[in-house]
Amino acid sequence: MAVLSTGGPTPPPTGPAPRRVLLVSRDEELDSLLAGRRVAAHLAGLEETGDEARPGGDGPPPDVALVCDDDAATRRLLELGVPVVRLSSGHRAAVEPAADRALHRVHRPGWLPGPWPATPGGARTTGVLAPARSARGRDRHGSLLLLSLWGVPDAEADPFTSGPLRQLAAEAVRRTQRCEVVCDTRLDRVRDALEGLDGVRVRRAADTDVDALHAGTELLLAAPTLGAVALAQARRAPLALLPPLGDRQRDLAERVARAVPVPVAADPHDPSLWAPGEPGAPDPWAALDGAADDLRGAQRVARTLRQLSLAPL
CATH class of the missing domain: 3.40.50.2000 (Glycogen Phosphorylase B;)
Structure with a gap:
C-alpha cells in the first residue's frame, strides 16, 4: 500500500537528543593528534561538537569531553561542570597527576617493559591506542x-x-x-x-x-x-x-x-x-x-566517554 505525502511539515524527531562530546588535542604533537583521532573513530552514539562548545565559546557546554594532554583545557572544562577524560597520549617514564575530578587515562602498551612508578590519582593505563582499521592496501608503494x-x-x-x-x-x-x-x-x-x-x-x-x-x-x-x-x-x-x-x-x-x-x-x-x-x-x-586484547585501548577510552556522558561522576 503506497503512502502519499500530505505536503505538511516534517515532524520533529522523537527521542532524546544525542549526547555531545568535545575532543581536544594538541595540533603540534603527533601522539596527541593520533590518540584523539583513534578514540574518535569509536564514538558511535555520541555527536562530536566543535569549537563553539570550548570554554569561552558561544555554544552550550558538551555533555562530556576527551582532552588529550591539555591541562589548561581540562581545568576550564571542569570549572564549567563538564565531565572530562584526560588522556596522556605520549610516552612518559613517569605519570604526571591529572586535574582533580578528571578521569586520567595513560597511553601505554601492556608489553612495553618497565619499571614504572605507581600511577597517581587513580590514573589507568589504556593499552595500545590502535587505528580503527588494520587493513593495508594491496598495492603499497613508497x-x-x-x-x-x-x-x-x-x-x-x-x-x-x-x-x-x-x-x-x-x-x-x-x-x-x-x-x-x-x-x-x-x-x-x-x-x-x-x-x-x-x-x-x-x-x-x-x-x-x-x-x-x-x-x-x-x-x-x-x-x-x-x-x-x-x-x-x-x-x-x-x-x-x-x-x-x-x-x-x-x-x-x-x-x-x-x-x-x-x-x-x-x-x-x-x-x-x-x-x-x-x-x-x-x-x-x-x-x-x-x-591481542592490548590493542583495544581506543575502544576502552571511547566506552568510558559514553558511560560518563550518561552518568557523570
Missing part, C-alpha cells in the same frame, strides 16, 4: 617518514633536520620511489631541509590522515613515539625507528628495543634498514601475539 619534533630541543632538532633527515628521505626515494614526510611541528624548517628532493612530499600532521596514508605505503620510518609504534604493531607492518631525539624518545626507543627487534635508521645506506619491507621478511611483532 615510504612514510613520520617525524615528531614536539618537545625536542633545538640543539638536537636542527642538526637532524639539516643532515640525517635529508639523507634518509633521499635514500627512501631511491629504494621505494617516493617518500611522504609527515611532521607535527617546525614544518617550515623541515620543508627547507628537504627542498629540491624529487619524490619527496612534506605534510603537516594536523592536516593529514596519518593512519590512512600509512595503509598505502610500503615502509614506515618513524620517530620513537607511541602513536607510530601502535600503528605498526596493529597492522603487523615493518617499522624502522628514526634516531631518537630528546629524552622521551630515547627512553621509549630503549624500552621498545628490549621487547621488539625494530631496526634503527642510523645509517641511511645500510641495506638491513630497508629489508623489513621485502616479501618474506620476519614479522617483528610475532613475539607480542599474546597481547
Whole structure:
C-alpha cells in the first residue's frame, strides 16, 4: 500500500537528543593528534561538537569531553561542570597527576617493559591506542617518514633536520620511489631541509590522515613515539625507528628495543634498514601475539566517554 505525502511539515524527531562530546588535542604533537583521532573513530552514539562548545565559546557546554594532554583545557572544562577524560597520549617514564575530578587515562602498551612508578590519582593505563582499521592496501608503494619534533630541543632538532633527515628521505626515494614526510611541528624548517628532493612530499600532521596514508605505503620510518609504534604493531607492518631525539624518545626507543627487534635508521645506506619491507621478511611483532586484547585501548577510552556522558561522576 503506497503512502502519499500530505505536503505538511516534517515532524520533529522523537527521542532524546544525542549526547555531545568535545575532543581536544594538541595540533603540534603527533601522539596527541593520533590518540584523539583513534578514540574518535569509536564514538558511535555520541555527536562530536566543535569549537563553539570550548570554554569561552558561544555554544552550550558538551555533555562530556576527551582532552588529550591539555591541562589548561581540562581545568576550564571542569570549572564549567563538564565531565572530562584526560588522556596522556605520549610516552612518559613517569605519570604526571591529572586535574582533580578528571578521569586520567595513560597511553601505554601492556608489553612495553618497565619499571614504572605507581600511577597517581587513580590514573589507568589504556593499552595500545590502535587505528580503527588494520587493513593495508594491496598495492603499497613508497615510504612514510613520520617525524615528531614536539618537545625536542633545538640543539638536537636542527642538526637532524639539516643532515640525517635529508639523507634518509633521499635514500627512501631511491629504494621505494617516493617518500611522504609527515611532521607535527617546525614544518617550515623541515620543508627547507628537504627542498629540491624529487619524490619527496612534506605534510603537516594536523592536516593529514596519518593512519590512512600509512595503509598505502610500503615502509614506515618513524620517530620513537607511541602513536607510530601502535600503528605498526596493529597492522603487523615493518617499522624502522628514526634516531631518537630528546629524552622521551630515547627512553621509549630503549624500552621498545628490549621487547621488539625494530631496526634503527642510523645509517641511511645500510641495506638491513630497508629489508623489513621485502616479501618474506620476519614479522617483528610475532613475539607480542599474546597481547591481542592490548590493542583495544581506543575502544576502552571511547566506552568510558559514553558511560560518563550518561552518568557523570
